Amino acid sequence: MSAFEDMPTLVIPKKRCREEIPQLMDKKDRLDSESHKARKKIKAQGSFNAQFWTAAAEVEAIILSKTRVVSEISLAQFEGEPSAWERTEEARRLFEQMRAQQRRLKSYQKQATTLAKPKRSLRECFMNLFTSSRIRLGITTGVGERDHSVQSNFRQQLLIDYESERDDGLIWCPVSHGWIYSDHMTASHIFPYKHGQATMDAIFGRVRPAELFSSRNGLMLNSIIEKHFDSGVMVIVPNLPERPTDTMLSKWVGQEVREYKLRIIDNTWQHLDRVINKDGLTWRKLDNRVLQFRGNYRPAARYLYFHYCVQVLRRAWKLGPGQKTVFHLTDEFGKPFWGTPGRYIAKNMLRALIEELGHEYDNLLEGATLLSRGDDDLLLNTAVAQIAPIEEADDEDTDEEDFDDYD
Incomplete structure (x- = not known):
């Protein structure tokens, strides 16, 4: 099938x-x-x-x-x-x-x-996902509004850990490879803040200190890029050589400082050839672009893998009833974009995601933990909670920016 x-x-x-x-x-x-x-x-x-x-x-x-x-x-x-x-x-x-x-x-x-059924209770993570105004139930019992001081501290810690800020206040974007004015850079959560710590713990396992506002769960991104970071267009994956051997894969997994690159997974997106900075960089040119970090700090692979899985689902759900061709998540050599094994997300949750997508995506299980835990549908429901109603979505035609934000 x-x-x-x-x-x-x-x-x-x-x-x-x-x-x-x-x-x-x-x-x-x-x-x-x-x-x-x-x-x-x-x-x-x-x-x-x-x-x-x-x-x-x-x-x-x-x-x-x-x-x-x-x-x-x-x-x-x-x-x-x-x-x-x-x-x-x-x-x-x-x-x-x-x-x-x-x-x-x-x-x-x-x-x-x-x-x-008798003696059944509602899990906190389900509450956080499905009682927010974003899905129009109008209930405010989820994680609530973001504390501005917490977000400010998150941004400041990202700048410190990633060594991203220059003395003149310009900030480095690892994707566009440029120094950008602070007002045009966004402190982006990889695993979204709005899902809450309980959901993060349920999907990845409990880690202490908690990492919802850790730099391991964040990136400083050019605001134009961040705007489309969760739209089923792009993913961040391990930077591996062409036709990697098992030794190369094991080496990447064992490295303390891992390198990543960006891949475009929606080659039909109408904005691919739109220029996004003064140097003529387009979305299409971002495909296969290695992320350049200023120091040795890196985001946690498990959160990037979560982002990868959610974007795969969002891309697949955009297919119309007349579009029978399934997009591919492999490079020109047939290697999966995320080509390394890992123990990132509960196996039962990844299986539920694959059942939704189809078994052509069984390679997503390469990122599964050895054991199952929690609600099978939690990963899938988390992805659903990230999709805003049409009337709340940003107008994609507002990307025509003034590119004077670059040094």
Whole structure:
């Protein structure tokens, strides 16, 4: 079975005539109103019990219906064949949204069934993932707003550990290989802050001191690059020679100072040839680019592997119903982009991710721990929680920047 066939089924939008658009807009507005009323019912529950998650599933079902209507409107407004529309950025975001919403709906239904059984309780990490406003339940019992002082300390520690700041205040970007004004550099979490420490511990195992705000879980990135770091376009992988031997692989794994490079996994992204700095660097030119660090400090491989897995899923979920070709995660020699073994993420969680993607991605198990632990679906649910609703997503057309931020 192909990975495409293993992914959640998409309802293929019908090609409507333009005269039907007002009717579709009315339907979208009605669904908006229904979801608003349903969310009020959720807040009135007052307890995260089976009834709460049943109501949450009802809200998500309405939201999914609305996204399907939005896709019909988008297709009706498109001048061209449906197969061409499926390859537009708007369609790809809608496909990703619908698959994420289907996954959330399934998770809520499963949680409701679980809590309906006697003596079952809700895990803290599930609460953090699925009660934030980002997925539109409107509940604020997750990790909450980020403390600005904590984020400021995180940024300052990154600058120190990675030796990234020059005396004149310019900051080094290891991806674009340039000194950049501080205002245009972002202290980026690899494993997102919003998932919380409990989720991090459940996925990777408990490490103390905690690493949610550790430099091992962060990078200083050019803000233009950071904006698309979690969009299913790019991954950071081990920098290995062509056709590496087992000895070379073992050497990389055993190194204290490991080297990495960036790979583009979406060769159909419409912005690949867009210039992102004054030197003419494009997104396409970032492919296979070795990260250059100023010192010997490096991010933890386990968090980069988490990012790798999530981006693989996001890329796969953008495939339309008419796109049968599965993208590849191998180089020109057939070597997986992440070509080294490791003990990064619980085996059962990676298996659940592969079941979602398809068994053509079995090589993701190279990063599995020897033992299973926790909820099988936690990694998958964490990936789903990173996908923002369409109306909350940043406008990708705002990348046309003034590149005077470089030295």
